[in-house]
Amino acid sequence: MILEAKHIHKYFHEPQKQQVLNDVSLQIDEKELVSVFGESGSGKSTLLYILSTLDTNFKGDLIINKESIKTMSPSCLTDFRNAHIGFVYQFHYLLPEFNVLQNVMLPAMKLAEKNRDEIKEEALFLLEEVGMKDFGLRPSYKLSGGQQQRVAIARALINNPMLIIADEPTGNLDQKNTDMVFELLKDITEQRAKTVVIATHNSKIYKNSHRTIEMIDGSIRL
Amino acid sequence: MPKPIFNQTNFFIALQYLFARKKQSFLATVGVMLGVTTFIVMINFMTGVNDFLDDAVFKGSPDVIISGKQEGSSKQQSLGGNLNTLKNIDQINTLLSDHDNVRSFAHQIISPAILISTTNQLPGGINGVFPLQEHQMVDLNRRLIEGRGFESLSEENTILLGVSLAKRLQISANDTLKMILPNGKSEQLLVAGIFSFGITTIDNVRTYMPATTLQRLLGKENSITHIHIKLKDRDNVAIKKTLIQKFEGSTVEDWKDSNKTIVIGNKVRDILTWSVSFALLLVAGFGIYNIMNMTVFQKRKDIAVLKTVGYSSNDIIFIFLIQSIIIGVFGALLGAGFGYIISYVISTTPLDTSDFIIVDTYPINFNLGYYILGLAFGVVTTILAGYFPSKKASQVDPVTIIRGL
Numbered sequence: 001m002i003l004e005a006k007h008i009h010k011y012f013h014e015p016q017k018q019q020v021l022n023d024v025s026l027q028i029d030e031k032e033l034v035s036v037f038g039e040s041g042s043g044k045s046t047l048l049y050i051l052s053t054l055d056t057n058f059k060g061d062l063i064i065n066k067e068s069i070k071t072m073s074p075s076c077l078t079d080f081r082n083a084h085i086g087f088v089y090q091f092h093y094l095l096p097e098f099n100v101l102q103n104v105m106l107p108a109m110k111l112a113e114k115n116r117d118e119i120k121e122e123a124l125f126l127l128e129e130v131g132m133k134d135f136g137l138r139p140s141y142k143l144s145g146g147q148q149q150r151v152a153i154a155r156a157l158i159n160n161p162m163l164i165i166a167d168e169p170t171g172n173l174d175q176k177n178t179d180m181v182f183e184l185l186k187d188i189t190e191q192r193a194k195t196v197v198i199a200t201h202n203s204k205i206y207k208n209s210h211r212t213i214e215m216i217d218g219s220i221r222l
Numbered sequence: 223m224p225k226p227i228f229n230q231t232n233f234f235i236a237l238q239y240l241f242a243r244k245k246q247s248f249l250a251t252v253g254v255m256l257g258v259t260t261f262i263v264m265i266n267f268m269t270g271v272n273d274f275l276d277d278a279v280f281k282g283s284p285d286v287i288i289s290g291k292q293e294g295s296s297k298q299q300s301l302g303g304n305l306n307t308l309k310n311i312d313q314i315n316t317l318l319s320d321h322d323n324v325r326s327f328a329h330q331i332i333s334p335a336i337l338i339s340t341t342n343q344l345p346g347g348i349n350g351v352f353p354l355q356e357h358q359m360v361d362l363n364r365r366l367i368e369g370r371g372f373e374s375l376s377e378e379n380t381i382l383l384g385v386s387l388a389k390r391l392q393i394s395a396n397d398t399l400k401m402i403l404p405n406g407k408s409e410q411l412l413v414a415g416i417f418s419f420g421i422t423t424i425d426n427v428r429t430y431m432p433a434t435t436l437q438r439l440l441g442k443e444n445s446i447t448h449i450h451i452k453l454k455d456r457d458n459v460a461i462k463k464t465l466i467q468k469f470e471g472s473t474v475e476d477w478k479d480s481n482k483t484i485v486i487g488n489k490v491r492d493i494l495t496w497s498v499s500f501a502l503l504l505v506a507g508f509g510i511y512n513i514m515n516m517t518v519f520q521k522r523k524d525i526a527v528l529k530t531v532g533y534s535s536n537d538i539i540f541i542f543l544i545q546s547i548i549i550g551v552f553g554a555l556l557g558a559g560f561g562y563i564i565s566y567v568i569s570t571t572p573l574d575t576s577d578f579i580i581v582d583t584y585p586i587n588f589n590l591g592y593y594i595l596g597l598a599f600g601v602v603t604t605i606l607a608g609y610f611p612s613k614k615a616s617q618v619d620p621v622t623i624i625r626g627l
Contacts, residue, residue: 082532097242107531109231
């Protein structure tokens with residue numbers, strides 16, 4: 001077991017107090033590809049931000065790799081995220097000032113466990129894996145949506161994290177690119193032995209996941 | 223293990239942002255540059271003027287003057303030609319010789335007179351001096367235009383004239399002129415030399431002649447009217463109080479009393495320099511503040527991404543602050559360079575002489591300290607201007623930003 005959420009409650013206080021997550025508990029094992037699906041407003045994105053340690057303002061506990069994130073200081077948490085969690089967002093979010101290669105390298109440069117050349121080599125290898133090797137020196141804003149999402153996946157993998165969190169990774173893509181991105185995430189789970197958690201409302205994705213978690217009104221449907 | 227905030231990666235990211243906005247970065251740099259340039263030019267020029275006046279006025283004048291107190295009304299004096307001779311000279315001499323802060327002092331007998339050349343006649347104040355003493359007070363050789371300096375006054379019946387006075391009398395060195403004293407006596411004098419202090423008000427009226435000649439003509443052998451004192455530390459005029467208390471029969475003035483306009487002028491120039499420079503740097507600072515604020519606002523998505531992939535709040539502060547610092551350092555260096563060039567050009571520009579000062583080119587003070595100050599000033603302003611937007615950037619909450627789309 002790599003991740004365990006224990007009785008998570010989450011409230012929004014703006015514009016009025018509202019419960020978004022109600023007693024959510026779940027366990028995710030290593031090498032699992034898990035989809036969280038549900039309608040918008042069901043709390044799946046909120047759950048994902050909590051699972052990815054970005055949002056620590058909740059009741060309950062979250063244990064990743066046997067460590068409770070509630071006991072970590074903000075700077076510890078930042079370093080923890082840097083080393084162990086990779087992100088893919090709906091809107092790709094590459095930094096437009098940097099080229100494709102630099103975008104992939106950024107998390108590893110922060111981790112600073114390898115030197116620049118090693119990081120570059122690793123980044124080129126990952127870009128090849130996602131089929132973007134020839135675009136390394138392009139400014140990232142000159143790529144199509146599907147291409148950007150593939151680069152974002154390479155960036156999520158650069159520090160060899162144990163957990164990949166993807167928030168609606170195909171939400172903005174056409175069917176062809178959706179298939180391609182999902183295949184990539186599946187390969188990552190199976191060949192690179194990662195745990196991947198995807199929030200989605202694409203039926204094709206959740207049907208093809210190892211396990212699905214359905215959210216309704218802030219609770220997991222059993 | 224915590225890593226230092228100042229690292230290659232953060233620096234690399236900062237540079238990348240800076241170059242992605244070439245135009246804005248350039249304009250911000252120019253803003254700082256203008257501020258520092260103005261500061262340097264103004265302070266070089268203003269302190270140049272101050273120093274020039276200091277040199278011309280204060281070096282050519284005593285720091286403290288003791289004179290005999292006027293007895294009776296002023297009308298009586300101007301009509302009768304009564305000189306206010308100093309009393310207790312021996313005691314004053316002893317006090318001055320023993321005083322720690324006195325560098326040198328000189329006796330003078332000063333009398334009004336009318337100077338007559340072949341073409342003109344003018345009133346003037348005649349300073350009867352003892353050449354050896356006076357030489358320690360005023361470095362006249364540096365200011366000599368023609369003829370000889372104080373050494374010529376060891377001969378009787380000689381006189382040294384300020385350049386403007388000589389011009390108006392249409393007289394040059396080795397000419398003679400006639401002097402009429404208030405008691406009616408007159409004498410032919412040899413113009414031994416002509417000097418210039420560069421200040422019209424001095425060059426217009428000042429003359430030197432041997433005290434012995436003047437004493438003889440006035441019938442006041444061994445009397446003097448003034449004692450001029452140069453101090454070691456000019457700003458410490460405590461001696462003035464002592465003199466006033468001990469010698470009630472005399473008047474004591476210090477350099478601040480006799481040069482109020484110049485002292486005030488210096489102060490006004492200082493205030494002007496500092497306030498204008500400060501205002502300009504403030505404007506440059508606000509420019510940077512604005513640009514950084516806008517950048518942080520535009521880049522909040524990027525900041526959110528950097529935070530999710532593991533960049534800490536301190537990393538973010540550093541990434542944005544270093545951009546301001548780079549702008550500040552470059553702007554300040556350019557400003558110091560330009561400031562030097564402009565100051566240099568001004569220092570070689572011929573100055574059309576005004577009535578007040580006589581000088582060939584604009585006086586400029588190239589003190590290195592002002593350049594260091596200008597650099598520090600520019601860099602500190604930009605750091606302050608960059609800090610608050612950077613702080614704001616570090617407080618971006620990634621969840622809010624990512625959810626917000």
